[in-house]
Amino acid sequence: MASAEQSKSSLPKGKLSKAGVMSFLSAQGILIFFLLGMFVFSLFSEQFLSQSNIMTVVRQASIIGIIAVGVTVVIIGGNLDLSVGSMLSFSTVLVVDLHDKIGPTNAILMMFALTLMIGAVNGILIGFLRLNSLIVTLAMLSAIQGFVLIYSGGQNVDIADQEGTWFAFFGRGYLGGIAVPILLFGLLAILVQVVMSYTGYGRRIFAVGGNPMAAVYSGIRKNWCVFSTYLISAFCVACAALVLGSRVMGSQNNVGQGYELLVLAGIILGGTSLLGGAGSIWKTVVGVLILGFIQNGLLLMGYPYYIQWIVTWVIIILAVWLDLANKRKSLFTTHS
Amino acid sequence: MTSIKGFFRGRTSIQPIWVFVIALFIFFSLMSEYFLSFGNVTNILVQTSTIGLIALGMTLVMINGNIDLSVGAILGLAASLAVGLQEISMTLAILAALGSGILLGAINGLIVWKTGVNAFIVTLGAMLGIRGLIFLYTGEQSFYALNFAFSDFGTSTIGPFPVLAVIFLTCTLIMHLVLTRTGHGRNTFAVGGNPEASIDAGIRLGRHMMINFIIVGFFAALAGVMLASQMGAATPNLGRDYELWVITAVVLGGTKLTGGYGSIVGTLGGVLAIGILRNGMNLMQVPAFYVLVILGAILISVLIIDKKLNAPSTKEVRI
Numbered sequence: 001m002a003s004a005e006q007s008k009s010s011l012p013k014g015k016l017s018k019a020g021v022m023s024f025l026s027a028q029g030i031l032i033f034f035l036l037g038m039f040v041f042s043l044f045s046e047q048f049l050s051q052s053n054i055m056t057v058v059r060q061a062s063i064i065g066i067i068a069v070g071v072t073v074v075i076i077g078g079n080l081d082l083s084v085g086s087m088l089s090f091s092t093v094l095v096v097d098l099h100d101k102i103g104p105t106n107a108i109l110m111m112f113a114l115t116l117m118i119g120a121v122n123g124i125l126i127g128f129l130r131l132n133s134l135i136v137t138l139a140m141l142s143a144i145q146g147f148v149l150i151y152s153g154g155q156n157v158d159i160a161d162q163e164g165t166w167f168a169f170f171g172r173g174y175l176g177g178i179a180v181p182i183l184l185f186g187l188l189a190i191l192v193q194v195v196m197s198y199t200g201y202g203r204r205i206f207a208v209g210g211n212p213m214a215a216v217y218s219g220i221r222k223n224w225c226v227f228s229t230y231l232i233s234a235f236c237v238a239c240a241a242l243v244l245g246s247r248v249m250g251s252q253n254n255v256g257q258g259y260e261l262l263v264l265a266g267i268i269l270g271g272t273s274l275l276g277g278a279g280s281i282w283k284t285v286v287g288v289l290i291l292g293f294i295q296n297g298l299l300l301m302g303y304p305y306y307i308q309w310i311v312t313w314v315i316i317i318l319a320v321w322l323d324l325a326n327k328r329k330s331l332f333t334t335h336s
Numbered sequence: 337m338t339s340i341k342g343f344f345r346g347r348t349s350i351q352p353i354w355v356f357v358i359a360l361f362i363f364f365s366l367m368s369e370y371f372l373s374f375g376n377v378t379n380i381l382v383q384t385s386t387i388g389l390i391a392l393g394m395t396l397v398m399i400n401g402n403i404d405l406s407v408g409a410i411l412g413l414a415a416s417l418a419v420g421l422q423e424i425s426m427t428l429a430i431l432a433a434l435g436s437g438i439l440l441g442a443i444n445g446l447i448v449w450k451t452g453v454n455a456f457i458v459t460l461g462a463m464l465g466i467r468g469l470i471f472l473y474t475g476e477q478s479f480y481a482l483n484f485a486f487s488d489f490g491t492s493t494i495g496p497f498p499v500l501a502v503i504f505l506t507c508t509l510i511m512h513l514v515l516t517r518t519g520h521g522r523n524t525f526a527v528g529g530n531p532e533a534s535i536d537a538g539i540r541l542g543r544h545m546m547i548n549f550i551i552v553g554f555f556a557a558l559a560g561v562m563l564a565s566q567m568g569a570a571t572p573n574l575g576r577d578y579e580l581w582v583i584t585a586v587v588l589g590g591t592k593l594t595g596g597y598g599s600i601v602g603t604l605g606g607v608l609a610i611g612i613l614r615n616g617m618n619l620m621q622v623p624a625f626y627v628l629v630i631l632g633a634i635l636i637s638v639l640i641i642d643k644k645l646n647a648p649s650t651k652e653v654r655i
Contacts, residue, residue: 125636129640129643130643131636131639131640131643132593132639134593135583135587135593135635135639136636136639138580138583138584138635139584139631139632139633139635139636139639140632140636141580141632142580142584142628142629142631142632142635143628143629143631143632143633144632145625145628146625146626146627146628146629146630146631146632147629149623149625149628150623150625150626150629154623154625257577258576261405261460261463261464264460265460265461265464268457268460274454274456274457304471304472304476306467306468306471306472306476307468307472308468309464309465309467309468309471310464310465310468310469310472312461312464312465313461313462313464313465313466313468314461314465316457316460316461317447317451317453317457317458317461320451320453320454320457321451321452321453324451324452324453325451328452332450332451332452333449333450333451333452333542335535335540335541335542336540336541336542336543
């Protein structure tokens with residue numbers, strides 16, 4: 001912005017050094033904040049830093065985290081996905097309901113196939129028909145929720161034999177002492193991060209998100225790239241549904257309601273820009289964990305659960321603000 | 337005829353959504369014998385007044401190129417305040433409710449202005465945070481209006497017309513005039529069309545955006561008070577998902593998310609389309625959740641039709 005350029009030269013010196021401190025803080029901001037928060041919480045509660053508590057937090061955060069991994073890829077590609085919440089409801093209801101009807105293996109396969117199909121619909125509408133992703137996924141959010149209600153007839157579903165099925169493994173099981181949801185979250189995060197940073201495919205997604213026109217002129221098949229990001233997002237939602245359905249062994253119709261916004265909150269907190277072309281899975285993992293630790297820490301300190309929402313409000317805005325202030329070298333915008 | 341044309345002058349053109357509204361109206365009139373009656377038509381207006389009022393403010397914010405996701409939460413807080421503070425005084429309760437909407441809108445606007453953070457992120461945070469404030473204030477309790485004057489207001493009529501419908505239509509007229517006949521309305525389009533040029537043209541961009549956030553906050557709070565008086569109660573979860581309905585209505589009405597284009601007449605069409613669809617399908621005894629699917633399908637078809645009809649503008653260069 002022209003006005004931002006002007007402010008650079010007209011700033012008095014004192015303010016510039018302030019901006020220098022700011023720039024250090026915000027470059028490492030989210031990590032510093034993370035450690036500071038952990039420190040404060042550990043002062044107020046002895047259990048906070050115990051191994052079992054940390055594991056609990058990560059495990060609780062893993063469902064949002066798994067979805068966030070996929071949505072981060074969509075955002076890096078320059079689009080948004082608001083339909084993940086309804087999609088999670090859909091997949092969870094589907095896998096739980098089909099479990100007793102066609103057996104766990106078939107239920108899981110069927111659930112993955114149908115979830116990927118929804119992802120493909122998103123992808124076709126946004127990638128090939130080039131519609132606005134915000135509105136398309138908003139429409140899908142409502143349509144999928146409708147499908148869930150039609151499918152289940154408004155009834156909650158659950159699994160009859162909860163003890164005797166190996167389906168419990170995904171949500172309740174342990175492998176080498178670590179809970180399976182955490183393993184799945186970690187595995188997906190590492191896999192996607194490696195794909196995004198070390199393969200040509202990942203580079204193409206960054207290119208498409210950063211400058212779509214330049215990407216097309218460089219010979220990248222943009223439509224296919226956008227299409228594929230929605231498949232990745234749908235795949236991650238299906239994994240999250242596996243964990244959620246297996247942990248609860250049942251599902252309400254609207255179990256995923258509001259998840260899309262928590263996922264976005266985690267991604268934004270991590271520092272991935274909503275404009276596309278930048279970001280990383282690591283940042284998202286940190287952002288999601290911060291959300292989880294805020295929730296857990298405040299609960300351990302004895303505050304009711306809704307206080308975390310107010311704290312999240314302040315932190316999200318502060319995090320993005322500091323990042324912006326660092327880039328434009330001034331705390332406030334200059335226009336009146 | 338010229339006077340009617342003059343009334344719709346400026347950037348307002350008849351949106352395609354009105355064709356759809358009329359088609360829906362005729363369809364349901366034929367399908368259900370109860371649809372086409374004075375009682376039912378005013379009923380639709382009352383049912384849509386909540387979403388409709390917020391959509392009026394949201395239209396301005398979206399023409400600015402911003403978005404407000406916190407309206408559902410503001411509605412919930414205003415409803416809780418309007419019912420919860422009645423023990424002290426009715427006037428105070430309603431003033432506090434409307435004041436909270438104005439204040440929260442101002443906070444959103446001030447943050448967008450001063451920090452330059454994207455409105456999507458600012459109001460996403462506010463949506464979570466304000467919901468927290470509601471739970472904090474209510475202690476997770478639902479409130480019931482003990483003062484009957486308050487719940488009577490929601491069902492009262494002026495002549496044959498329900499008060500809530502009259503309020504909604506009056507506000508629609510006022511906002512239409514503000515958008516098409518005042519400097520503020522002209523600036524709204526200018527800011528959405530090209531923010532940098534509007535700064536160079538001397539528009540106080542930050543203040544201007546803040547005023548629009550205050551307007552949508554006020555309308556959300558007004559809708560909250562009206563909804564609470566309709567129900568005679570307020571629950572902490574009131575207004576959840578309303579932001580999605582409101583944005584759907586505004587987009588159906590032809591307002592562009594990229595900013596710079598839109599109209600109140602279109603938004604009214606979008607609101608009525610949703611209202612008629614919900615009401616008509618209820619009368620035809622279709623389960624409520626089919627509406628969700630149909631609404632999603634309509635929203636996507638509107639986008640596709642819009643894409644086919646309009647040559648891509650310079651703003652969204654897509655290949």
